[in-house]
Amino acid sequence: MRDGPWAAAARRLSRNRPALLGAAVLLVLSLLCVLGPSLLGLDAMLTSPELRNRPPSSEHWFGTDAIGRDLFARVLVGGQASLAVGVVATLVSVVVGVSYGMVAGFYGGKLDEVMMRFVDFMYGLPYMFLVILIMLLFSETARGQMLPVFVALGLVQWLTMARIVRGQVLSLRHREFVLAAELLGASDLRILSRHLLPNITGVVIVYATLMVPQVIILESFLSFLGLGVALSWGQLVSDGIAVVNPVRSYWWLLVWPGAFLGLTLLSLNFLGDGLRDALDPKSRE
Amino acid sequence: MTSSDPLVEVSDLAVEFHTPRGLVRAVDGVSFQVGRGEILGVVGESGSGKSVTSLAILGLLERPSGRITRGSIRFDGQVISNLDERKLRRLRGDRMSMIFQDPLTSLNPYLTIEEQLVEVLEFHRGTPRAEARQRCLELLTQVGISEPAERLKSHPHQLSGGMRQRVCIAMALLCDPSLLIADEPTTMLDVTIQAQILELVRSLRKTREMSILFITHDLGVISELCDRVIVMYAGRVVEEAPTAELLRNPKHPYTEALLESTPRLDTPHGGVLRPIPGLPPRLGTAPVTECTFAPRCRHVRPQCREGEPRLLPLEGTTRSRRCIAPPEEIGAD
Amino acid sequence: MGPKEVVALLVGLALLVGTVFLPPRPTRWVSALCVFAAAFVGFRIALSPAASAVIATGLALAAFAYLPALAQRRVVFLVPAMVVLIFATTLLMYAAPGNPFANERVATPTVEAALRAKYGVPKSATDFFFVYMGRLIREGTLGPSIKVLGRSVEDLLLPAFPVSVSLGLFAILLSVAIGASLGVIAGLKKNSAADYASMALALIGVSFPNFLIGAGLMVVFAIWLGVLPVAGWGGYAHLVMPAIALALPSAAVIARLARGGVVEVMQQDYIRAARAKGLPESWVVVRHALRGALTPVVSYLGPAAATTMTGSFVVEVLFGVPGMGQWFVKGAVNRDYSVVLGTAIVYFGMIIVFNLLVDLAYVWLDPRLRTQKAGDA
Numbered sequence: 001m002r003d004g005p006w007a008a009a010a011r012r013l014s015r016n017r018p019a020l021l022g023a024a025v026l027l028v029l030s031l032l033c034v035l036g037p038s039l040l041g042l043d044a045m046l047t048s049p050e051l052r053n054r055p056p057s058s059e060h061w062f063g064t065d066a067i068g069r070d071l072f073a074r075v076l077v078g079g080q081a082s083l084a085v086g087v088v089a090t091l092v093s094v095v096v097g098v099s100y101g102m103v104a105g106f107y108g109g110k111l112d113e114v115m116m117r118f119v120d121f122m123y124g125l126p127y128m129f130l131v132i133l134i135m136l137l138f139s140e141t142a143r144g145q146m147l148p149v150f151v152a153l154g155l156v157q158w159l160t161m162a163r164i165v166r167g168q169v170l171s172l173r174h175r176e177f178v179l180a181a182e183l184l185g186a187s188d189l190r191i192l193s194r195h196l197l198p199n200i201t202g203v204v205i206v207y208a209t210l211m212v213p214q215v216i217i218l219e220s221f222l223s224f225l226g227l228g229v230a231l232s233w234g235q236l237v238s239d240g241i242a243v244v245n246p247v248r249s250y251w252w253l254l255v256w257p258g259a260f261l262g263l264t265l266l267s268l269n270f271l272g273d274g275l276r277d278a279l280d281p282k283s284r285e
Numbered sequence: 286m287t288s289s290d291p292l293v294e295v296s297d298l299a300v301e302f303h304t305p306r307g308l309v310r311a312v313d314g315v316s317f318q319v320g321r322g323e324i325l326g327v328v329g330e331s332g333s334g335k336s337v338t339s340l341a342i343l344g345l346l347e348r349p350s351g352r353i354t355r356g357s358i359r360f361d362g363q364v365i366s367n368l369d370e371r372k373l374r375r376l377r378g379d380r381m382s383m384i385f386q387d388p389l390t391s392l393n394p395y396l397t398i399e400e401q402l403v404e405v406l407e408f409h410r411g412t413p414r415a416e417a418r419q420r421c422l423e424l425l426t427q428v429g430i431s432e433p434a435e436r437l438k439s440h441p442h443q444l445s446g447g448m449r450q451r452v453c454i455a456m457a458l459l460c461d462p463s464l465l466i467a468d469e470p471t472t473m474l475d476v477t478i479q480a481q482i483l484e485l486v487r488s489l490r491k492t493r494e495m496s497i498l499f500i501t502h503d504l505g506v507i508s509e510l511c512d513r514v515i516v517m518y519a520g521r522v523v524e525e526a527p528t529a530e531l532l533r534n535p536k537h538p539y540t541e542a543l544l545e546s547t548p549r550l551d552t553p554h555g556g557v558l559r560p561i562p563g564l565p566p567r568l569g570t571a572p573v574t575e576c577t578f579a580p581r582c583r584h585v586r587p588q589c590r591e592g593e594p595r596l597l598p599l600e601g602t603t604r605s606r607r608c609i610a611p612p613e614e615i616g617a618d
Numbered sequence: 619m620g621p622k623e624v625v626a627l628l629v630g631l632a633l634l635v636g637t638v639f640l641p642p643r644p645t646r647w648v649s650a651l652c653v654f655a656a657a658f659v660g661f662r663i664a665l666s667p668a669a670s671a672v673i674a675t676g677l678a679l680a681a682f683a684y685l686p687a688l689a690q691r692r693v694v695f696l697v698p699a700m701v702v703l704i705f706a707t708t709l710l711m712y713a714a715p716g717n718p719f720a721n722e723r724v725a726t727p728t729v730e731a732a733l734r735a736k737y738g739v740p741k742s743a744t745d746f747f748f749v750y751m752g753r754l755i756r757e758g759t760l761g762p763s764i765k766v767l768g769r770s771v772e773d774l775l776l777p778a779f780p781v782s783v784s785l786g787l788f789a790i791l792l793s794v795a796i797g798a799s800l801g802v803i804a805g806l807k808k809n810s811a812a813d814y815a816s817m818a819l820a821l822i823g824v825s826f827p828n829f830l831i832g833a834g835l836m837v838v839f840a841i842w843l844g845v846l847p848v849a850g851w852g853g854y855a856h857l858v859m860p861a862i863a864l865a866l867p868s869a870a871v872i873a874r875l876a877r878g879g880v881v882e883v884m885q886q887d888y889i890r891a892a893r894a895k896g897l898p899e900s901w902v903v904v905r906h907a908l909r910g911a912l913t914p915v916v917s918y919l920g921p922a923a924a925t926t927m928t929g930s931f932v933v934e935v936l937f938g939v940p941g942m943g944q945w946f947v948k949g950a951v952n953r954d955y956s957v958v959l960g961t962a963i964v965y966f967g968m969i970i971v972f973n974l975l976v977d978l979a980y981v982w983l984d985p986r987l988r989t990q991k992a993g994d995a
Contacts, residue, residue, distance in 0.1 A: 114635045121699055124920045124969060126927035129962065132950050133707060136714040217827045221932050224829050225947055234827070241833045241936065244841070254837075258830050265825040345893055370899075378896030385894075390887035394986060395909040404905070405895050440985040456895065 009202065012278040019274020022267035029264055033079035042073035056252055063252035065239070074236060075257050081232040082261070085149050085219045086212040086268075092154025093215075094208050097161025098200075102192055104162070105169030116166065119159050127156040128221065135227055146229050149222060153215050164207055168200045202279035210272035213265040220261065233261040290362060291318035292463055292496045293342065297356035298366075300334075300341050301570065304350070308570045311337045313520040314356070316596070319464065324490060324497040326511030326528065328504060328543070332565055334520035335500045339466045341366070342498075343383055344373040361463065379409040381464040382457035387473045388449035392441040398452055399437035405459045424455040428485060447478035454485065458493075466498045471506065483509055504547045508532050516540045519566050519577040522596055526604035534616045536599060537606045538582045541615050576608070584610045623709055623744055630702040637694050646682055649690035652697035654678035660967055662758040663772065670758075688987055689977040696973060700966040705747055707962050711955055712743035718764040718953045737764050739955055750959055760960035765952045771960035774945055779964065781851060782934070782941035786926050788857055789864035793922065797869035798915055801876025805884070805911070806903065816873040823870020828929045829936045832863030836937075849938035860937040864929045868922045872915050879911035886910070909983055916983060919976045920969075927965060 013019055036042065047067045056063045063071050104115040134152040138145075172178060181191050220234025224241075228234055240254030300312040312334040319325045327335045340346050342358055344365070358366040360381065365373060385391040393401055399421065406417040418437070425433035428451040441449055450470060457465055467486065471479040487510060490497060499511055507514055507528060514531050516524040516539065524537035535541040545559040563581040576582070579589040588609055596607040608615070640648060657674035665673070681693065718739065719730045734740060738749045738761060753761055760771035800819060803812035822831070836859060840848040846855050883889065884907055892906045893899075931943040942961055949957030981987045 110639065114638050117638055117695065121695070124924050124973060125703075126924045126931075126965065126969075128928040128931050129707075129946070129965070132947065133710040133714075136950055137710065138715075213825065220827045220829070221928070224827075224932050225935065227947075227951075237827075237830055237833070241829065244833060244837060254833060258833070262826050262830065266821065269821060269825050343894055345890065374896045374898065376896070377894055383891075383894040385887060385891055387887060391891040393888040393892065393906050395984065396906070397985075404897060404901075408895075408897055408901070442986050453891075 005202075009278040013274055016274040016277060018270040019278075022270030022274065025263060025267040026271065029079065029260070029267070030083060033076045033083060036076045037073055042070060042076065045069065063250075063256075065253060066243070071236075071252060071256055074231065075233070075260055078232045078236050078257065079260060079264075081146065081229045082216050082219060082234065082264070085146060085153065085229060085232065086216040088146075088150045089153035089157065089215045089219075090208055090211045092150060093156075093158035093211060094161060094204060096154065097158030098165050098197075098204060100158065101162040101165025101167075102169050102196060102200075105166035106173060106188070106192060106196070108170065108173065112166070112170075116163070119162055122156075122159055130156050131218065131222065132225075132227065135222070149219055149229055152222075153218050157211060157215055157218070161204070161207055161211065164203060165200055168203055169196055172196055172199055206272060206276045206279050209268065209275055213268040213272075216261070216265060216268075233257050233264075237261060290321075292321045292323075292361060293319040293498070294359040295338070295342070295356070296359075298338065298341060298353065298358065299355035300337050300346065300351060301354045302347075302351045309568050310354075310570050311351075311520055311568060312341065313568075313573075315517070315520070315522050316356075317515050317522060317525060319496045319498055321463075321496055322490075322494060323513065324499055324511045326507040326514040327498065327500045327517060328502060328507055328514060329517035330502060330565060332568075333517040335517050336468055337520075338517075339383065339468055339498060339500055342464075342466065343377055343381065344368070344370070345377075345383075375409070378405050378457075378462075379460040380462055381466065382460070382462045383466040383468065384450070384453045384457050384470045386469040388446055388453050388470075389441075389473065391453060392449055394441050396440070397437065398439055398441070398444075402437070402452075402456055402459065405456060409460050420459065421455070424458055425452070427489075428452075428455045428458075429481075430455070446474055447481060450474060450478075450482055451485065454482075454489075458489070461493070462495065464496050464498065466500070468500045469502070472501070472503070479506075486510065504532065504544065516543070520568055521577060521607065523578065523608070524604070524606040525596070526602075526606075530602075530604060536604065536612050536615055537578075537608050538584045538610065538615055539578050542581070542583070584614055586610065620742070623742075626744065627702070627706060627709065630698075630705060634695070634698055634702055637698060640694060642687070645687075645690055645694055649685060649693045650678040650682035652693045653681040653685075656693075656697050656700075656967070656970060659754060659963075662755060663760065665758070667758070686978070686981040686988060688981055689974055692973060692977050693970075696970050700970060703966060704751075704959065704962060707959060708743050708747045708750075708955075711950075711953070711958055712746070714953065716953055718955060737762055737956070739764065746955065750956065754963075760963065761956035763949075763954055763957050765949075765954040765957070771956050774957065775942055775960060775964060778940055778942040778945060781939060782930060782943065783968070785857065785860055785864070785934075785939060785941060786923070786930060789861045789926050789930075790868070790919070790922060792861050793865035793868035793872055793926075794915065794919075796865065797872025798876045798912060800869075801873040801878075801915075802880050802908070802911065804873070805877040805880025808881070813877075816877060819866070820870040820874050823866045823868075823873075826866075827932075828863045828867055829932050831866055832859060832933055832936045835859045835862060849936075851939050856937075856939075860933045860939055863936070864926055864933050867929065868925050871918060871925075872922070875914045875918055876912060879914045880907065883907045883910040913980070913983055916976060916980050919979075920973045923969065923972045927968075 047069055048064070049067070052064065052066055065071055065074070100115065100119075104112045131152045134155060135148045138148040138151075178191060178195055181195050186194070216233075219228050219232060220237065222228035223232055223234030224238040236257035237254065240250070240257060243250045243253055295318070296316045298312055298315045299310060302309045302311055315334065315338055317325070327338070329335045337346070337351075341353055342360070342365075346352060353366055356366070357364055360376065365376065368376075392398075399418065402421040402424075403414065403417045406412040406420060407414075410417075412420065421437060422433045425436060430436055430448060430451050436444065436448070436452070441452075444452065454470075470486075471482050474482060483506060486497065486499075489495070499507070501507060511528045514524075514526060514528050515522050516531070516537065518539050524531065524535065524540045526536070531540065532544065535544055539561075542559070542561045546561055548558060561581055566577055566580070573593045575591070576585075576589045576593055579585050582589065586609075594607050594609045596605050598605045599612060606612075637648070654674045654677070657677045658670050661670035661673050681690070685693070718737075719733050738746075738753060740746050740749060750761060753759060760775070763769050763771055763774060766774060796819070800812060800816040804810070804816040807813060836848060839846045839859060846858055850856055889902060889907055892902045897906075930941060931947060933939070934941040934943040935947075942964065945957055946961040946965075948954070949961060
């Protein structure tokens with residue numbers, strides 16, 4: 001029954017070249033990162049003392065790092081971590097943000113006011129603070145693992161989602177189909193899950209897509225500060241920055257991970273913007 | 286030139302807009318004149334091209350999407366439809382000015398009344414601030430605003446709707462324009478305020494040498510205010526006549542239908558209101574091959590489909606109309 | 619985190635929620651009270667109790683009499699919220715595994731007890747919170763650093779504070795200057811070069827982490843061209859690259875907001891009315907359109923400050939800028955409780971001040987808010 005709007009959205013999306021290009025690039029990059037290391041028999045941890053800081057060659061496509069590890073392998077494995085953090089932390093924040101926003105928008109009134117005041121307040125905080133503090137709750141042994149990053153980033157990234165979902169629910173709240181369901185005695189939970197949730201799916205998909213790059217950027221911040229995942233693009237970029245110096249150039253250490261990171265984030269933003277235009281045409285000025 | 290020349294002379298005006306749904310000719314071959322000191326009413330449904338015509342006179346068509354594609358506009362003997370923006374700007378707000386439909390949104394909410402009034406005098410006359418302020422006080426008093434000094438310091442949101450429209454009128458009159466264009470200035474106001482504003486416009490006309498182009502969809506307002514009326518339909522003038530004659534004895538089927546769909550106290554039709562069936566045509570740019578009103582017309586005949594009639598004077602009168610039906614067939618008498 | 623502490627936190631949150639329901643008149647009183655408390659604590663770090671009390675009273679009276687309703691509401695929420703947040707920070711710190719003394723080589727219970735007494739770090743988080751805040755009010759000090767021997771938190775933060783503030787403010791100014799000018803021109807001339815430039819800026823701003831932008835700038839301007847110092851702090855030249863790296867992400871958002879604002883305002887009736895008055899287009903834009911168009915930008919400045927602070931944690935490290943960010947990260951990693959709390963208090967204080975300034979700017983921009991009573995929505 002909902003074929004109409006979804007089909008129309010798919011048609012709009014298929015006409016948006018940047019978005020399609022973004023999707024294609026993402027697909028290729030993810031496949032490469034996930035399948036590449038095992039298919040190509042690459043080892044991101046294998047050190048070769050005799051091959052330190054070698055520029056790209058036919059043997060090591062992206063060169064090697066300070067202890068002779070293959071950078072191509074490291075970029076692909078690091079990509080797995082960055083993409084995983086992006087997706088999982090986004091899912092965490094989608095769950096938190098959608099529930100929060102739906103409750104605020106559905107019950108409205110003072111509850112809504114209080115809940116949204118809290119969101120505004122959180123918006124005004126440098127959330128890095130909270131991220132770092134939440135990360136610290138995990139034991140030292142969890143340092144470098146993904147779980148603390150999932151939790152910490154998921155718990156600070158939900159604000160935008162909550163705002164948007166709340167706005168959507170508020171506007172759908174008094175539409176006939178909701179009132180009809182209420183008259184028929186449907187419970188609040190049922191109305192929220194069966195009637196409202198399907199109607200905000202499009203918007204949630206759009207903003208979740210746009211949230212993934214933000215999460216990846218935040219993870220890279222953490223990596224840069226030495227608090228992130230042990231091997232991620234952010235970590236590789238910081239390693240590359242650490243050896244930037246005026247005397248000798250190890251450009252490949254910065255350029256390859258930087259390019260993969262930038263390309264992924266650009267593609268995600270192109271795709272997200274394209275999805276927004278396709279699923280939420282009114283949001284264009 | 287003599288004072289019997291018309292102040293405004295619009296000839297064969299056509300205006301086109303680029304829209305997402307293609308080119309639209311919103312005004313097509315409109316001609317009329319506004320005499321000096323005359324109040325000319327322009328009546329028609331929304332989308333009939335009446336507002337577009339007035340914006341075209343002021344040179345305020347949204348560029349680049351809208352432009353004049355044919356015809357000319359003369360103001361006080363000078364062709365202004367091809368003037369460059371700088372020269373046109375000197376006329377706007379000075380020799381000719383405009384008041385808009387919604388006084389709530391046509392005043393800038395961020396600026397005080399004084400700031401919005403004084404800038405007109407500063408730009409057009411270079412009046413020093415103190416003197417300009419004095420002039421603003423005078424005009425606010427003239428349009429019936431009490432405590433004008435207080436009001437000058439106010440922001441628009443602190444004034445009532447009627448008061449805001451009075452401010453807009455004062456703003457339009459600051460430079461003693463020869464032409465005032467009023468685009469449905471009472472539509473958004475309460476009925477009592479409406480009457481006050483109309484009364485104000487009438488009294489202003491008595492005290493000033495000023496022509497007014499009064500745009501409205503309300504025939505009641507026309508009957509109270511205007512000397513002469515043009516009726517617009519689908520971007521065209523379909524009838525032109527002195528007010529009293531037009532109301533008493535319409536000679537175009539559309540005017541007739543419009544009158545029948547309007548409630549009035551002195552109705553000649555026994556009080557039965559008849560809505561006009563159908564919808565106005567979509568305005569494209571395809572050549573017109575029939576009378577644009579034919580699909581909705583009760584007097585339609587085969588010849589109506591053979592070509593669009595022209596706006597022609599009705600013999601023995603000062604009126605004209607765009608219709609081929611015998612005049613006797615239409616109207617009450 | 620014991621049950622008592624959880625209860626205390628919940629009570630604090632409940633009180634916070636309560637401020638939302640405060641009617642207009644009490645709001646005025648409570649806002650004055652909050653201004654007094656915040657100002658007193660703030661000035662206490664630099665001045666004597668008497669002097670701080672005098673200044674704080676003055677500010678509180680001024681707030682009572684002149685602060686617009688919007689800003690009063692903000693204060694009433696923000697100041698208690700910061701107290702709750704500082705308490706929550708304390709709880710989180712204590713809940714984290716390890717403690718400042720865990721790594722001491724001779725950590726016998728007696729030695730640890732002596733150290734705890736010396737630094738004012740009791741075993742319970744609540745006790746620490748009260749010891750810390752009490753010391754702050756009585757002695758006007760953020761306490762001794764536990765890990766940096768012989769230095770107080772002020773010693774560490776005092777040189778870092780002006781560095782972070784000047785870098786942060788410069789970055790915000792830069793992001794507004796770049797973002798607003800590009801956005802306004804883009805909004806006025808859709809599909810022009812400026813429009814595409816603003817879109818490109820927006821994409822770069824959201825697609826590259828600031829340290830990657832910063833590293834790029836560093837390679838090009840410091841290493842290849844040699845026109846700017848690679849890193850460090852000193853003259854204006856040191857400010858340029860970190861400020862740009864910090865500014866771009868906010869500039870991207872601001873450009874989008876400004877563009878949207880201009881597009882929206884230029885369609886308003888009052889713009890057409892202004893044109894009908896015969897005003898030059900430049901005047902119509904500057905005088906009539908800009909204020910309305912830029913209000914969304916102003917309301918974004920609060921979050922922009924937060925974004926800039928977050929970014930500064932990273933950018934300060936990248937460019938070797940001796941700012942406050944390093945102390946927070948070091949303090950957090952080393953469990954240096956007083957450094958973490960001191961840094962948090964200073965950051966939160968800056969957020970309060972900045973948000974108040976933004977509110978005042980907002981009210982100044984939009985006259986409709988000036989006459990609003992504290993109770994209006």
